[in-house]
Amino acid sequence: MTEHYDLAVVGAGIVGLGHAAAGLDRGLRVVVVERDAMIAGASVRNFGHVGTSVHVGEAGEYAIRARAAWLRLADHAGFWLRRSGSLMVARHHDELAVLEEAGGGELLTAEQVAGLAPVMGAVGGMLQHGDLQVDPREAAPAIAAWLALQGVEFQWRTTALFAETGVLHTSRGEIRAEAIVFAVNYDVDHVFPEVAERNGIERCALDMLLSDGVGLPLPLLTGSSMLRYSAFATQPSAAAVRERIARDEPSILTLDVNHMLTERPDGTLIVGDTHTVGTAISPFQNEGSFGLLERLTADLFGIAPRIRERWQGVYAKAPRDFLRAAPAEGMRVVSVTTGIGMTTGLGLAEAVVEELFG
Numbered sequence: 001m002t003e004h005y006d007l008a009v010v011g012a013g014i015v016g017l018g019h020a021a022a023g024l025d026r027g028l029r030v031v032v033v034e035r036d037a038m039i040a041g042a043s044v045r046n047f048g049h050v051g052t053s054v055h056v057g058e059a060g061e062y063a064i065r066a067r068a069a070w071l072r073l074a075d076h077a078g079f080w081l082r083r084s085g086s087l088m089v090a091r092h093h094d095e096l097a098v099l100e101e102a103g104g105g106e107l108l109t110a111e112q113v114a115g116l117a118p119v120m121g122a123v124g125g126m127l128q129h130g131d132l133q134v135d136p137r138e139a140a141p142a143i144a145a146w147l148a149l150q151g152v153e154f155q156w157r158t159t160a161l162f163a164e165t166g167v168l169h170t171s172r173g174e175i176r177a178e179a180i181v182f183a184v185n186y187d188v189d190h191v192f193p194e195v196a197e198r199n200g201i202e203r204c205a206l207d208m209l210l211s212d213g214v215g216l217p218l219p220l221l222t223g224s225s226m227l228r229y230s231a232f233a234t235q236p237s238a239a240a241v242r243e244r245i246a247r248d249e250p251s252i253l254t255l256d257v258n259h260m261l262t263e264r265p266d267g268t269l270i271v272g273d274t275h276t277v278g279t280a281i282s283p284f285q286n287e288g289s290f291g292l293l294e295r296l297t298a299d300l301f302g303i304a305p306r307i308r309e310r311w312q313g314v315y316a317k318a319p320r321d322f323l324r325a326a327p328a329e330g331m332r333v334v335s336v337t338t339g340i341g342m343t344t345g346l347g348l349a350e351a352v353v354e355e356l357f358g
């Protein structure tokens with residue numbers, strides 16, 4: 001295997017596929033190298049929430065580009081996407097105060113929330129109009145299939161071992177390419193340990209559930225989400241939310257819960273999530289995390305969820321939100337180093353391909 005390409009991409013998650021799509025747009029000859037036989041990483045394990053509305057700075061710039069790319073790709077590849085916006089529900093007056101202080105979306109009354117989503121005890125909410133939703137289990141595989149039809153080559157069950165300028169060494173031989181991009185999520189330390197250490201890259205593991213749906217027509221975020229996303233968490237009024245949660249439900253803070261939910265087109269509900277950070281992740285998931293997610297969901301909808309699946313997803317985590325390293329000429333190591341790769345990954349990829357090819 002000593003083929004010659006313009007662009008070799010390692011990793012067939014949403015970030016790698018974004019690079020392949022951006023290369024295809026420029027008429028480049030592209031190959032994607034993926035160690036698995038199918039797409040099985042973070043890009044199929046998430047909520048499918050493309051939360052473009054709340055980001056600023058570099059993340060905001062990538063999110064705007066990514067949103068346009070999602071719409072284009074859904075059109076080309078024919079996967080499910082809804083332009084529903086997303087709802088952050090307030091079920092306590094201290095949560096409503098955070099939404100009012102943060103602004104940035106349309107404030108809703110309790111009645112308006114009740115008309116949108118089947119949640120119990122809402123006192124208000126905020127609608128983020130620009131947000132999108134995709135089915136994470138469908139979207140990335142559909143993009144890969146469409147890219148393959150357009151002439152992008154895929155080398156499945158092929159592991160990238162190391163690279164130098166112009167040559168990618170894989171478990172099946174060499175690939176020659178003018179540019180090489182590693183989009184391997186948290187596994188940066190497997191191929192470039194010094195890059196990972198210099199940039200403080202760790203792993204963040206999330207416990208997730210799939211249950212029967214409740215007829216939720218848009219992504220739903222809750223009070224614990226307000227402590228997670230900086231647009232809300234940095235508001236002075238967020239302190240009262242944190243204090244109440246610390247007093248009434250401290251396990252939300254100890255398990256670092258962001259209770260959010262999205263319903264898939266088949267009517268099943270994705271429920272998450274907890275967060276554990278480290279350079280290595282324990283393979284043993286604590287049943288206490290799932291119990292808490294189930295309890296919070298039962299309280300939110302007023303019915304006990306019937307659980308169908310449990311899983312763990314992992315994303316790269318670092319002090320900065322994005323890694324764009326250039327360990328050699330014509331080579332990039334790219335990762336979204338916080339949990340917003342579905343929102344920003346396609347935009348980040350466009351920016352990197354632009355930098356490499358002008």
Ligand SMILES: Cc1cc2nc3c(=O)[nH]c(=O)nc-3n(C[C@H](O)[C@H](O)[C@H](O)COP(=O)(O)OP(=O)(O)OC[C@H]3O[C@@H](n4cnc5c(N)ncnc54)[C@H](O)[C@@H]3O)c2cc1C
Pocket residue numbers: 010011012013014015016033034035036039040041042043044045046047048049050051158159160161183184185186187190191206208272273312313314315335336338339340341342343344345
């Ligand atoms: C549970 C969960 C929920 C999330 N929810 C959201 C959300 O709703 N909205 C949002 O914006 N973001 C969300 N995120 C974050 C988002 O899913 C990730 O940021 C994004 O999927 C990362 O994409 P990726 O392509 O870098 O990684 P991945 O999808 O993990 O792809 C990396 C690929 O690289 C391959 N690979 C690794 N090393 C090699 C090698 N040496 N050779 C060949 N192949 C290799 C892997 O097999 C893998 O397929 C969530 C993440 C998780 C875990």
